[in-house]
Amino acid sequence: MSSYNDCIKFSLNIKDPLLEFLDISIGKYRNRDAKFYHAVAHLDQCLNCGSTNIVHNGHLYSNVRYPALDASLPVFIRVAKQRVICRDCHMNSMAETELVEKYCCISNATKRKIIGSLTEDWSMKSIARQTSTSTNTVQRVLERYGYSTVEDIDWLPEYLAFDEFRGVGRQLHFIAIDGHTHKIVKVLPTRLKKDIINYFKRFPLTVRNKVKTVTMDLNYYYDIMAKELFPNAQVILDRFHIVQMLNRSFNSCRIQEMKKHKKGAKEYNLLKYYWKLYLKPFEDLEKVKPYHQPRLKDTLTQEQVVADGLRLSPELENTYNLMQDISKALRDRDTDKLKDLIKSKDHVGNMMHTTLNTFKRNLHDILNAAKFDxxxxxxxxTNRKIKQIERTAYGYANFTHLITRIQLEEKGAIIKEKASSWYIAA
Structure with missing residues (x-):
C-alpha cells in the first residue's frame, strides 16, 4: 500500500485492508458540490468456495456517504467493488468492505454518528442535515437500534416510582423507574389500570414481594393497584404533590378573598402582588429589616405584609396556618403532628377542606411520606427530559420512536462508547 493510501485511511479512520484509496476530487452529486475519495475494494478469492482460481469481471461503482470533517462539503467514497468469476464453482462474487453494509450506500461511520447524535437533544431533521442524509435514514437507524423487547421477569427494583407523561397523540403514558438508580423500568402506551396490572402480573409473586416501596402522586387507582400488585411494599405519596395540593388550596382561598375587594385597594394589593410570600415557609420570612412596599405605600417587613393580609379573613388565616403547619410537619418528619393536623376541624377554605378529606382517605400513605426518604x-x-425530547421534535406520532429516543438519551454516554461495535460489516 502506498503512503498516499495510508494517509487517507488514517485521516478517515478506515482500517479495512482490502480497501485501497487512489485519488481525491471535487465533483457534483445531485447538482451539489461534493468531495469524492476514489477507492478500490479488492477481491482475491471466490467468496463461495474460497478458490483463488478466478477471473476478474470488472467493477461495480458505489457512492458511499461518509461523515464530513466539516460542514462545507458532503463527503462520498466512490468505491469500485471488484467482481470475479470462479473457474472452479462458476459462481460470481463481488468484493465486500467493512466500510459499508451489503446493499447499502450509507457508511457505518455515518450511522455511528447518527446514533451518537440521537443521544443529544437534536431533532431528526438537524441530524440528517449534519450527516448529509435524509430524515428517513435517521429514522431507519433509530428503528434498527430499537428498544429491547426481551425483559427480565425475574427481577424488579426494590424501590419503584410511578407517574405518567403526555406523549403520542396527547395521550398519557404510564412510566415506572427505579427510585434509587433512576433508570427507566417500563413505559406503557397507556396509563389504564388493566394495562398496568397486566404488565406487572407477568412478574412472579415472589419477585413482586421483594419490592419495598412504591412512590406516586395522588392518582386514585395507583394506590389501590400498588397494594394489590406489591403486597409487601409501603406506598408513599410524593411530598412535592402533597405540598402542591396545600398551596393550590390556599391560593384558591386567597383569590376568593382578594376578589371581595376593589382593584387597587390596599387589601386587594396585599393578596394580589405578594402571593409568593404566603407560600414561603413562615420561618424564612424577613422579620427584622423592613423594605418599602410601593404597592402598599408603606415600609414593612415580609412578616408584616403576610400578617396584614391574613387579618382580612379568619378563614384565610386558618387556611394559611394549616398549610404552613402541615408543610413544616413534613419537613420535620413529625408523623404525630401531621396526623393531628390532617384531622383538624378548623374553619378553612372549601378547597382546603376537600384536600384534607383526600389526605384522610390516604392517611397511611401521607404518613409514609414523612417516614421514608x-x-x-x-x-x-425524567419526565422533564421526556418533555424536552418531544418539544425538540415537535411531538412524536410513533410510540416506538419516542421510547427508543428516550432510552438513547438516557444511555447517552454508554451509547457513544459502544456505537463503534453496533454497525460493522454484515
Missing amino acids: ESNGCLEG
Missing part, C-alpha cells in the same frame, strides 16, 4: 423527584426529572 423516597420521593418522585427523580421521576419528575
Whole structure:
C-alpha cells in the first residue's frame, strides 16, 4: 500500500485492508458540490468456495456517504467493488468492505454518528442535515437500534416510582423507574389500570414481594393497584404533590378573598402582588429589616405584609396556618403532628377542606411520606427530559420512536462508547 493510501485511511479512520484509496476530487452529486475519495475494494478469492482460481469481471461503482470533517462539503467514497468469476464453482462474487453494509450506500461511520447524535437533544431533521442524509435514514437507524423487547421477569427494583407523561397523540403514558438508580423500568402506551396490572402480573409473586416501596402522586387507582400488585411494599405519596395540593388550596382561598375587594385597594394589593410570600415557609420570612412596599405605600417587613393580609379573613388565616403547619410537619418528619393536623376541624377554605378529606382517605400513605426518604423527584426529572425530547421534535406520532429516543438519551454516554461495535460489516 502506498503512503498516499495510508494517509487517507488514517485521516478517515478506515482500517479495512482490502480497501485501497487512489485519488481525491471535487465533483457534483445531485447538482451539489461534493468531495469524492476514489477507492478500490479488492477481491482475491471466490467468496463461495474460497478458490483463488478466478477471473476478474470488472467493477461495480458505489457512492458511499461518509461523515464530513466539516460542514462545507458532503463527503462520498466512490468505491469500485471488484467482481470475479470462479473457474472452479462458476459462481460470481463481488468484493465486500467493512466500510459499508451489503446493499447499502450509507457508511457505518455515518450511522455511528447518527446514533451518537440521537443521544443529544437534536431533532431528526438537524441530524440528517449534519450527516448529509435524509430524515428517513435517521429514522431507519433509530428503528434498527430499537428498544429491547426481551425483559427480565425475574427481577424488579426494590424501590419503584410511578407517574405518567403526555406523549403520542396527547395521550398519557404510564412510566415506572427505579427510585434509587433512576433508570427507566417500563413505559406503557397507556396509563389504564388493566394495562398496568397486566404488565406487572407477568412478574412472579415472589419477585413482586421483594419490592419495598412504591412512590406516586395522588392518582386514585395507583394506590389501590400498588397494594394489590406489591403486597409487601409501603406506598408513599410524593411530598412535592402533597405540598402542591396545600398551596393550590390556599391560593384558591386567597383569590376568593382578594376578589371581595376593589382593584387597587390596599387589601386587594396585599393578596394580589405578594402571593409568593404566603407560600414561603413562615420561618424564612424577613422579620427584622423592613423594605418599602410601593404597592402598599408603606415600609414593612415580609412578616408584616403576610400578617396584614391574613387579618382580612379568619378563614384565610386558618387556611394559611394549616398549610404552613402541615408543610413544616413534613419537613420535620413529625408523623404525630401531621396526623393531628390532617384531622383538624378548623374553619378553612372549601378547597382546603376537600384536600384534607383526600389526605384522610390516604392517611397511611401521607404518613409514609414523612417516614421514608423516597420521593418522585427523580421521576419528575425524567419526565422533564421526556418533555424536552418531544418539544425538540415537535411531538412524536410513533410510540416506538419516542421510547427508543428516550432510552438513547438516557444511555447517552454508554451509547457513544459502544456505537463503534453496533454497525460493522454484515
